[in-house]
Amino acid sequence: MISTGGCGNVGRLDLPYKGLFLCSQTGIQFRVESSTTIEYQFAFWGDYLGGVPQISFYTTGPVFNINIKAGLVSEVYLPHYVCLGGGYVDIGKFRIAHYKDENLVLESPMRIEPFFAVMENPSFSPVGVVLLRTLPKVFQRNIPMHGAVVMYSRYVRGHTIHLYLMPHDPSIQHEGVTNKEIKNGFSLVDKSPGTRTVYSGRRYIVEGPDGAEIIPEDLKLRLDSRPELYSYSEVYLSEMKDRFFLGVICMNNKKSVWRAAIRKGSQHFVDKHRVSLIQRVSNIDPILDDLLALNILSQEQYDTVRTQRTAQERVRELYDCVRSWGREEKDHLTQKRTKMHCRKKHNKTHKTLRHLTLNAL
Structure with a gap:
């Protein structure tokens, strides 16, 4: 276990x-x-x-x-x-x-x-x-390696993808790179990372769709004990098609070592209705308590949100955390907000019925 x-x-x-x-x-x-x-x-x-x-x-x-x-x-x-x-x-x-x-x-x-x-x-x-x-x-020879392509994405007035080419070492990905990207508001793109055989010291070209800005256009595969030094290519798309392809090609022989289809996912409810949620949510404290108990929010994030003066400011601060969440965490936020809304609606209906009953008496 x-x-x-x-x-x-x-x-x-x-x-x-x-x-x-x-x-x-x-x-x-x-x-x-x-x-x-x-x-x-x-x-x-x-x-x-x-x-x-x-x-x-x-x-x-x-x-x-x-x-x-x-x-x-x-x-x-x-x-x-x-x-x-x-x-x-x-x-x-x-x-x-x-x-x-x-x-x-x-x-x-x-x-x-x-x-x-x-x-x-x-x-x-x-x-x-x-x-x-x-x-x-x-x-020295170039060392043949099992490689991995790992991507992280964020949407701020356009779609930005950070594409890393690295050895297939989970400690580099999870401990060195993912933590840094999440802190910067990026989310992991769930694609199979495995590549064909790649070689240390060689350069690999990153290919994307027409209109994409890719900087730099090539990456050198390196062996480094310091994962924070691994570089990435930034792929920027002002508009995203329903589907496009990203690929990595060896500069030496022009052979593809990795390719994936990226599909545009539908916007989550909490992303789509950000403005209305900020305006409508008046009591965020029960939501914060629940997110903290489930370790979706850290204590530091919880305290930062709570220090904001108004309910709208607290929700805006919470959205700074939400940007890096996956669908599961956003689903939980939606469910908690829906339950609170239903409870509030039920209480309002109960008060109305009670008022009508008293008037009838």
Whole structure:
């Protein structure tokens, strides 16, 4: 069983019996010999590489903090994003990086599989997969990788899409990029991210529909331990068609590595009726309490909205948060507002009937 902590990056596996178990959210696998409880979370390579000359290796997968609460783990399968079928890769250059006693230690894995480096009878500290650099930079090959295209969108007088090309590493996406984009009012575009084999150091062209402004028009695929440095192409459309295509093409051979159809979704009720909702909602406090209880609003957002002087100002402040929400969160806001409206209407009808009854008496 997998449960996610409040910050979104803490996992817990409660494994009832021996076997091999996969966490679908992070890609890590554990082989256990008995009933076992494991807690784990993504860490940041940058936290451990400050004093290490990274010229000696590439980081090629997430780094994990793992804690065995009970039971025995005989093998751990650490995910990597090197594509073994994409060209010559010396699997003898793979290492497991451990951070022990404030020192980084490189150990050879028991074996390398297409998506995993396997450790046997592991001892746990922050761990991740790296690939040794053995040649001067001028002679180094481009590393074949499983890539991902991740997009975020926002509408403000036009549609803006931020398109990222990165290694298929969920820690980069979730911990490094998504948090930044959501803070800026963008929402994740739900499209399959997987690409054909891509190569480090190569440049890839971003293609869009006629009339789209794309800046920059190409991206360089990089391996970096600091996800905040990953760049993106900004695609701007003043008007959006019902459907259009975005694609990524290798500049070297002009072959497509990724393509997706983007369809215009219907505006959500809370977006379509923003002005009327601001004018009509007179008591927002019960809505705020409900959103806070469900962790849709953070305490900081809740406090910021509550400090506004008038009901209209509070609703406007709430809409600054709403812009980055998905449909599920907006649906909940709509349902809560509808229930309050129905309750208010019922109370008004009840008072009218009571008044008529008293007059009849």
